[in-house]
Amino acid sequence: MGKGFLTYTTAVILQAVANGYLYGFDIIDITGVPGGTVYPALRRLEEAEYLDSKWEEQSIAQAEPRPPRKYYELTRAGREALAEAVKRYRLLERTQPKKERDRKPSRA
């Protein structure tokens, strides 16, 4: 991705993560962007070090029971890039609701 600016779609995805939608499928649901676009964007963002990816704690998963999921978090660089993008795409902040912070996974 390099030091260029984010595309609108990528910015939307980044915004979704910032708003608390940390899992791939949730991002798909909330942004309406198809999976075939979201996942490559997540990879790119991770490569550019705007996002960090982590696996859920086993304990949480086993409680359900289901396999541990991968989740994404914004890095500091990511937050700065998002701020830049918000300035550029002025409607960005208003297009997504913030997520209620009830199911945030705990980190290792």
Add this chain to the structure above:
Amino acid sequence: MSSPGGEREDFMKPHLWLIKLIGVIVPRRLRAGWRREWEAELRNREELLAQWERLDPRHKLDLLWRSTSAFWDALWLQPRRLEDEMFQDLRYGVRMLLKQPGFTLIAVFTLALGIGASTAIFSAVNPILFEPLPYPHAGQVTMIWDFGPDGSRVEVTFGTYRELAERSRFFDALSVMKSWQPTLTGPAEPERLDGQRVSASYFQVLGVPPALGRGFDSSDDRPSGPKVAVISDGLWQRRFGGASTVIGRQITLDDDSHTVIGVMPSAFENVLAPSADIWSPLQYDMSQGRAWGHHLRMVGRLRPGAGIDQARQELDIIARAPAPEFPRPPWASAKDGFIVNSLQDDVTGAVKPALLAVLGAVLLLLTIACVNVTNLLLARGAQRSGEFAMRAALGAPRMRMIRQLLTESLLLAVLGGALGMVVAEFGVGALVALSPAGLPRVGAIRLDGAVFAFGMGVTTLIGVMVGLIPALSASRAGLRVGLRQSSQRTAGGRQLTRRALVIAEVALALVLLVGAGLLLRSLQRLFAISPGFDASNLLTMQAQTSGRRFDKGATHRFFAQALESVRRVPGVTAAAFTSQLPLSGDVDEYGVQFEPSPNSRPEGGYPAFRYAVSPGYFETMGIPLRRGRLLDARDVAGAPPAVVISESLAKRKFPGQDPIGKRLHIGPTDVPWLIIVGVVGDVKQASLAAPRSDAAYVTAAQWYFADNPMSLVVRARGGAAALAPAIRKAIWSVDKDQPIVRVATMDDLLAATAAERRFTLILFEIFGLVALALAAIGIYGVLSGSVNERMREIGVRMALGAERRDVLGLILRQGVRLTLSGVGAGLLAAWAVTRLLTKLLYSVSATDPLTFGGVALLLTVVALLACYLPARRATKVDPLVLLRHE
């Protein structure tokens, strides 16, 4: 992870199967994590949407739909593949090769030579030995020959053809053919064409109908049938501009008007007469004198489902049971049956031994090249032992290192193969240019798909073979790190391998050189044979009369006048005409029947070459007279028919007696007897190697038909070739419309008879020299390596008082041991292998001691020279410098 009973349920979930499937294309390193991520998301969603059985179809479809997105994700991950181990190996390998450009260049170049040469040879061998002929069901097309009395094959007579065509059931179609050279006259300049007169079923036998118009049918093939012709695509384009109006067009051939009724396809390859441009029905008239001459070739197509053996048996039965409606003269009695060969065998049979020999030679060369490169890699492995030791210490598994080294050797092979294709391209061009006239299917020699596949296959095989030993050896060395003793032992083991390889290399090179030497001696022996006449300063050409206006008398007059005119050309000392020219490929054979004496047993005909000559022929050619007199001006039409026979025929029929005055018939017996007036020396007609030389000579004036064309022989005072234009002008001064072709000096013809042998020899010589060079380089390399490894020992020796001379001797002795072992092994191998060459050798034994000894000596000398350089380097060691660096 999932609920206990979940495993079996997973089976039924298509979205999970899809993830598994798509996962196949994800780069291996990332695969496990990728699958976990996707499966986790999908299961989670499943949970949220309730258990699987209770989901409605809409939700199931939703899950499936989501999993399809995984495909784009997997696709996006493809570039990460480059980080895969395989690509790491590749990048590392390229770096290593670039680090040592000298080594890489030598290795690649050596491999390119080997791969290129073998690919080029394969391209020549493939159409001849492996590919079927370019006809539908080519295996069903056969050639049928008659047996000559000495067991060799001869062409058939028309009567035989007629009988077999009627009586045989196993052939769909039979056709006879003879060559025909009509002169095409018209608005453009007259051109003598190469063509064939064929039976109506000829194109049916080959299975290739004309592309335009039609072929011949049986109504065309009657003695007074219509004058029609089928032309080749080449002639059509060249002379008629490829116009579709050519069908039905009238053309003038030999002063007769013919109608063009068909054009053959451009892809048509006529292996029976590769240069034929025009075909016309045979329209054979049995009442003419030549009806029972052996001068037709016969080809047939078997019925579908019939085999050659069945046909052979049937023809044998027919041969032994003559039918009254097909009477046979004594020299066409077919009592020995017929020779039936598949067309492919027939066309390629003569060159097969030579081609196989050349194929063997090039494979030897390839092996030598591989051995050389293996040695190079072993040497490099020794140099890199530190690198492998470190990798082993860092935990790299042995397989990994082997894989790394194999990747490098494959890389070398691929580079060598790519360059080799360029070499092959040149090689193919050279092969086609050098190829002797008799090489079949020259047009099909090219770099096509099959040849390219061969090249790729060889390259891959070499890459693995060449790299295997060094890979195993280097990785083993890497593991034994830290123990100085065992690393020495490993080094010794590696040296042993290298030495064994060099000995093998020298042995193989010797085998190749012995082959070349034997072929060379064969050729020398062949050219030491006298052809029976004086071939120096002799010019030959073929002249003919073409056209209806030339009846027998006019033809005789033309040749007589032409001869007069030629004799007047300054520089000409003698000239004469003959109906067949020795060593030119002409063959005109008749059965000679001698007048039976009162007490003799009845006998068959003696096959002999028939020559109709002008008086002065023997003097012009320099053929010596043995008894009686030569043909001269007395022997004209109306005078008693005179014949001169060759010494061999005289000895055969009249051993110890005087044949002068005896009488014979050449061919038809319903003409007056010919009286033997003289005996002359034997002349080689077919080739220097062919032993048959029974011949009978008559004057053209006394023969019952006028031979046409006739070959002119001219003895010149100085260089013969220079007189050609003047002689042609002299002939044209008599009649300017008659074509003159095949202008060649007798020396050229002599050389052409051995063209195939020379071709094989040239290839063997080239391969042999390259092999010699490679073997020398191989010895040099091994000795160099040995000197490097023994540096310390040499230093110590010199410090303890050894002279430079002693060190030189030390290294040279090692080199001599290597060389002699290689030469010894090579001599044994050559002794076993060269018997495969016997078919190609002429009057030289396959184990000729002179050749073996000579080649061994040559190889030893060259090898010793190669040893000298490292030996000299060893003597330049300064012991103080060396020991200080210990």
